[in-house]
Amino acid sequence: MAGSRLPRQLFLQGVAAVFMFAFASLYTQIPGLYGPEGILPARRMLRPQGKGRWQQLWETPTLLWEAPRLGLDTAQGLELLSLLGALLALGALLLSPLRHPAVFLLLWAAYLSACQVGQVFLYFQWDSLLLETGFLAVLVAPLRPAFHRKQAPQRGQAGALPHEGLPFWLVRWLLFRLMFASGVVKLTSRCPAWWGLTALTYHYETQCLPTPAAWFAHHLPVWLHKLSVVATFLIEIAVPPLFFAPIRRLRLAAFYSQVLLQVLIIITGNYNFFNLMTLVLTTALLDDQHLAAEPGHSSRKKTAMSRPKALLATLSLLLELAIYGFLAYGTVHYFGLEVDWQQRTVHSRTTFTFHQFSQWLKTLTLPTVWLGVASLAWELLSALWRWTQVRGWLRKLSAAVQLSLVGTATVALFLISLVPYSYVEPGTHGRLWTGAHRLFGTVEHLQLANSYGLFRRMTGLGGRPEVVLEGSYDGHHWTEIEFMYKPGNLSRPPPVVVPHQPRLDWQMWFAALGPHTHSPWFTSLVLRLLQGKEPVIRLVQSQVARYPFHKQPPTYLRAQRYKYWFSQPGEQGQWWRRQWVEEFFPPVSLGDPVLETLLRQFGLQDKNPPRARGANSTLAQALHWTRTQLSPLEAPSLLWGLLMAVGAVRVVQALLAPWSLRSSPSAVAIGQKHRPAPQKDSGATSEQATPAPSPCSSSSRTTRRKK
Template structure:
């Protein structure tokens, strides 16, 4: 059944697989360094507590059988090591069944983390990595021709990702339809990067052009992914260029990176190599029959599971970043259906005064990525994902997002808890913990060109209100206002 494979796409498949290995590596590194403080045994939302009320069927994970911080560290660092070896090419020098096993282990380990990660792993790119990682298992290695059916499933994934994002915008905030969303987005996005201030200060007519180009890329170009070559390559190239524009303007973890990586699987790299006069790669062998049978079975499963995301795409009540099964296969995607027009930031402060008064000195905790000190320039972290910083952005939108973890966070700060402090950029109480901690809500905006020159500040901020009242080490039950 030679029609089931296409050797011409082996270069693209290899590039795609290396890219997925990089994203896996980043995901496992984030887990190794952050998970203990966020959801470990003594974390802000402890996994053992979560597992007592969630069944294996609802959240399949190896941690359903056993969880400890030490065991989690073994899993996370094993994922780091395996990702690195696959990135180095291990999967291409072993037999096909071994290569598939390596990719399958990566998928199982990361799915296990996602399914117990709770709010810290509720982002769309987690499901995206799970779905793309699952398809990677069946893509073969350098010795085999890539299966055509898997290549089409990757295109179907990229189509849902881009077209779903386009539809959610057109159905959502009016500013997407009147082309004004980028008047606000670069300033109010979850985590600006070093160039976001400059993007925000671009002329408004150019912002309107950006939005219009975004609509073309997400609502028209995705259909070109299913066209014959070279049109599919052109469509994929447009997606890649657009994603790098987004990478330049913001910190969206690995969302833009994995989208660009997906698009590389569509590109006809062999035709490009011939155009450039480069030597062709050795012709891979055909897949064994057992592998072809597996690919057909997986394709049939994907077709069945596609019913729910396809129905979601045409629904007027389209859901954004929704998984319809606990394995996170064939999901719906989309982002920024509504745009925040005003930026609010929760600023956490502490004092050594056990009974704070008007004259008490309050010192601020600094986070790595989220805005804090108005003089500090936004930093670049993506594709690394600062999970607490992102959730702090959501907390500024509504205290509902912060209810499960904001009070536990203040309690950890009152104890100078080391794992928690490792998530921060600066602890203003290095010698002894504060006596009292509070949180205040500020309105942030980017400074103008003139303000930037005169003050050296990237941000201007104004106090809005108290967010969390002062809490001591033994506070009475409280909640964010």
């Protein structure tokens, strides 16, 4: 099997980039969401309970417990963590020495700390996915940079040290759990749109934050939407087991299918860093040979191929073709695909029942667990074999210790992950080893393993529900309050905000799916807007002058529920059309008994006003100055600015790399290391061919001295 050194580096850079986006996006929203005048002040979540310091930290694992020691309140501590996290992730993205386990451990701890006080605004699956992936990055990251190692990786090995490929296998297992569960829950939910293959006829206009491309995708033919749903089931349910296929081309085919799905989702929807995170996980399906694309290597390999290897390659090709044929036959059979040549369409339908699917899932879930066990066992045996190749008793002892520690951690994390994975099938969940349940229960609050299942049910089948806030000074003339990102104005095109996640706009989408009592934070939002709190206003409109009540807060606020649909192609200047449904939140004003009752019911009354503990500290003043400098920038502009800065630095690094290589004392050795092996004589056998001298051999060292 080809090595994974380059994919691991690509994975670590991708994790650093996603952490950078996540921290920077959160930083821009902290005052309005979690500040003393925010919707859900973070200080409410960290109230000492009279417990010991370490017990308190274990039960609520957040570094924000230490904020008062720095002269900061909880929200200021959260700002500091977000700033440091974004800067540290930026450094890890640009500098390879910073892709160290300690750095990724700090990033994971900082984001976990934020999630502990984030409440409903940080309860998304991609936040859990980032935490789980970030912890895996701690194990994947090398303890020492590659250029400091004494033993260079050989072709075909997973890395210079035997254990280095083990944690990266967990990334592949996480990708499998994410995709397989996301496909299965669509059918176990009994959603009629998924079972009828019509989900995408609603999805593009009813998703949280569509892009302009979603409008065009929505108006594609219905038969193409249904065929796309079939392709989604194929990619999310049938393809993931190929992640563990021993045939390399099958894994690469699975990789490109996943990339295709994620790219299409990015084009048509604003899902912040989620799809980017999934693309980062797909690096576990790649290998060094595919990324390096060494010219001529495969042709030389084929020329020297012996008969047993040629027979094995032929059998692999036949097996590969058989698997492709099986997937094609299963897709046609289970979804009744028929080509209508006259109308040039493809008809599709589900030909199986919910009971049949449940039985199939009950039969298949446990074998997928054993598939993971077998694949992990192969990785462990391969690591053990690489350990036997290590020379020198001291190096062998060191490698044995590291292999034991990393192998134990890998097996433990795999066992922990089995519990949330088994949620897709209750029967399998009950048959798991009790030790796995106990282990998961011990570390569940650290979010080392999570359950996933995206787009479980399709909402808005009769139209997209949308909440529209309205304000008034007299209670008779009402003015709509338009948000920056969510649909409101019918003539405004959907925005493109990825990789930023406007968390208030996202929660407004969830609030519209039910009564306002199911979203207690909405009452706090109404209160803050009636009070005219600028941090919350900036969540609605980053430029306060665009807010209709920026000069004076409204006397009354109310909310209406509408149903939105994409406009038809012939409607000029309109992206949306809508219809009023009902009143979502009654008209209230400050001191209104209805408002006071709701605040008291949800525990949102501010009985203890915040103390200005850290307002005068040097660190608090530095945070305030930084906020003042960055506040004119909209969040998407800030994130895209970071991305452009990273691109500019990368270009400079690429231009300077040849000059630094020429001036390096080891440049000659590096050149020898990558020099291709001499061509073999056509009449010589493979045993007679003389291998090129190793850069670590004595003859190579003598050559370098002469040079």
